[in-house]
Amino acid sequence: MGSTTLQLPESVVGALNNAKLATKASQKVEFLGQLHELLIRSEPTHLDAVLSDIVEFQVDRAESVRKAVIGLVTAAVQVRCTAGIVQQAAACLSGLLADNVAAVVKQSAMAAHVVVRAGLALHMSAPQGSADKDSAWTAAQQLQAAISSLATSSTDTGLRMAGIKMNEQAAILYTAPEALALPDAATLVTTADTLVKVLGELLKEPGVQKLPGPVVICCIKALGAVVMQRANMVHRAMPALIALATKGIYRVPTSGDGMSPVAASCGTALKDILNRVMRSNTEATKPWQNRLNSALRTMGAAAVAESALRHIERHTARLRNTEKRKATDQGGPDAKMSRGSTPAGADSSVNNTPARTPTPTPLSQQQSGGGDLLSQLLSGNLGSGDLVTDTQRILEALVKGEQTAAVETILAQLDPDILAELVVRWMVNLPPQPAEAEAAEQPPEPVPAGAAAAAQVPQADLHQQQAPQQQKPKQQQQQGKKRKLEQQQPVQVKQEPGVPPPPPPPQQQQQQHQTDQRPAAKP
Numbered sequence: 001m002g003s004t005t006l007q008l009p010e011s012v013v014g015a016l017n018n019a020k021l022a023t024k025a026s027q028k029v030e031f032l033g034q035l036h037e038l039l040i041r042s043e044p045t046h047l048d049a050v051l052s053d054i055v056e057f058q059v060d061r062a063e064s065v066r067k068a069v070i071g072l073v074t075a076a077v078q079v080r081c082t083a084g085i086v087q088q089a090a091a092c093l094s095g096l097l098a099d100n101v102a103a104v105v106k107q108s109a110m111a112a113h114v115v116v117r118a119g120l121a122l123h124m125s126a127p128q129g130s131a132d133k134d135s136a137w138t139a140a141q142q143l144q145a146a147i148s149s150l151a152t153s154s155t156d157t158g159l160r161m162a163g164i165k166m167n168e169q170a171a172i173l174y175t176a177p178e179a180l181a182l183p184d185a186a187t188l189v190t191t192a193d194t195l196v197k198v199l200g201e202l203l204k205e206p207g208v209q210k211l212p213g214p215v216v217i218c219c220i221k222a223l224g225a226v227v228m229q230r231a232n233m234v235h236r237a238m239p240a241l242i243a244l245a246t247k248g249i250y251r252v253p254t255s256g257d258g259m260s261p262v263a264a265s266c267g268t269a270l271k272d273i274l275n276r277v278m279r280s281n282t283e284a285t286k287p288w289q290n291r292l293n294s295a296l297r298t299m300g301a302a303a304v305a306e307s308a309l310r311h312i313e314r315h316t317a318r319l320r321n322t323e324k325r326k327a328t329d330q331g332g333p334d335a336k337m338s339r340g341s342t343p344a345g346a347d348s349s350v351n352n353t354p355a356r357t358p359t360p361t362p363l364s365q366q367q368s369g370g371g372d373l374l375s376q377l378l379s380g381n382l383g384s385g386d387l388v389t390d391t392q393r394i395l396e397a398l399v400k401g402e403q404t405a406a407v408e409t410i411l412a413q414l415d416p417d418i419l420a421e422l423v424v425r426w427m428v429n430l431p432p433q434p435a436e437a438e439a440a441e442q443p444p445e446p447v448p449a450g451a452a453a454a455a456q457v458p459q460a461d462l463h464q465q466q467a468p469q470q471q472k473p474k475q476q477q478q479q480g481k482k483r484k485l486e487q488q489q490p491v492q493v494k495q496e497p498g499v500p501p502p503p504p505p506p507q508q509q510q511q512q513h514q515t516d517q518r519p520a521a522k523p
Helices: 002-007 010-021 025-042 044-059 063-079 083-096 102-125 131-148 157-174 185-202 213-229 231-246 261-280 286-298 302-330 346-350 363-367 371-379 387-400 404-413 416-429 435-441 451-456 459-470 474-488 506-516
Strands: none
Touching (some): 044 063, 044 083, 063 102, 157 185, 185 213, 213 261, 231 261, 261 302
C-alpha cells in the first residue's frame, strides 16, 4: 500500500491487515470476503491501490485462499476495467495456471475469459496505441495463449475442456465486427483461424477415437458455436463437423445397436449441432445445405434431415409472403404476383437447398374424384389462364371425390388473396337465411295430451317403459299401494266450537252427489 495507506478507509485497511496476520485458512478467507464486500460493492475506486496486496495471496498454501483470490480478482476486472487492474489480474491468473491443484487451474482458466474480453475492450478503446492499454492487451493475449494450449497439452479432461472453451471464445471475440475494424484485424483473424484449426484437428482420425467423450462433445459444440455466431468463420469450422459425420465415426443411437454410451452421446451431440446449423439457413450456411443433408443421412438421421428441409420450406414461404405483403402495401410491380406463380423448387435451387422429392399421387387416387385435375394443375396443363378459376375447379373436384386430405393441403398453401376470392365465389352456395333463424321462426308443435299423447308413443317405447315396472320387487308394489290408501283416506280436522265445518273435498262432494241421485230402493 505504501503512501496510499492514509487515503484508504479504516475498514479496508483493517480487513487487509487481518487477512495478512491470520494463521488459519478459514480466517483468511473470511477477511478476503470482507475485502470483496468493501471494495467490489462499496468502494471500487480503491481497487487500484489495494489489488497488488490482494494478489500476493496467490502463493498461499491453502487451496481455499487461492480460490478466493481468483474470485476477487475477476470481480475487480468486471467493476473497474482499467489498464492496471487488467494487467495485474492477467499476471495473477497466469501464475495460478501452474498450480499443483487441478481445480485451481480450471477456475483460473474459466476466470480468464473476463480478463481477455476486458483486454480486447481496452485495445479497441485506443486503436492508435496507448502504453498502459497496450501492456494490458499483451498480458491478456499471453493469458489466452497459455489457456488455449491446455486443449492439446493437458492430460486432465477438465483442463482440456477449459482450453477448448477458450479457443471457442477467443475465435468469436477476435472476429467480431468491432475487432475487424481495428488496424491489426488481420492478425486477430489469423489467430482465430489457428484456434479453430486446432479444434478441427482434435476431431480427426484416429485421434478423435482416443479422446474422452466429454472432450469430443465439448469440441463439437465449440465448432458449432463458431459456425452459428460468426459467418466469416463457417468455412473454417464446418469441414471438420461434416467429415466427422460423413466418415461414420459417430452415428445416431438406436435401440439394440450395441453402441457404447460414450459413442451414443457423441453421435447425439453431432446430430444436434448439424441440425441446428441446417435449420439456421443463413446466407453463410446455405452453400452447405446439401452436404449437411447428406451427412445427417449418413449417420442415420434421415428423419432429422427431412424435418429440417420442411422447416426451411416453411421459413422460405413465410419470407415470400412477407415480401409480397410489403410489395402490395407499397404498390410496387410485385403487387399482383401470387405465391402460386413461383415454381416450388425455385427457392431451393437458388439457395442451394436440397428440395424434398414430392410423394407421387397413387394411380387409384388420380382416377377417382379429381386426381387427374390435380395432376394437370401441378403440370400446368389446365390452360384456362386464370389461377383462381383453376384452383376452384380443382377444389370442387376434390370435394366431390371426398379427398379431404388433398383439400386441406391445398387450402393451407393458398395465397390469402386467392382464398378470399374463392370464399366470395362460394358464398352463393350458402342458404339465404341461417338454419337457426328458420328454426326460430317456426312455431313449436303442439304437445298432444291425454290419450292422443299415449297413442303417439311407439309400441317399443311402451314395452320399454312397462318392462321396468313389471320387474319391480313385491315390496315396492306393497309400499306403493300403502301410500295410495293413505292418500285416499280423508284428513280429519279438529273442529272448534262456533266455527262452521269446512266443505268436503271435491271427490267427496262428487261421491255424495252421486249418492243423492241414486233411485230410492223399492220396498
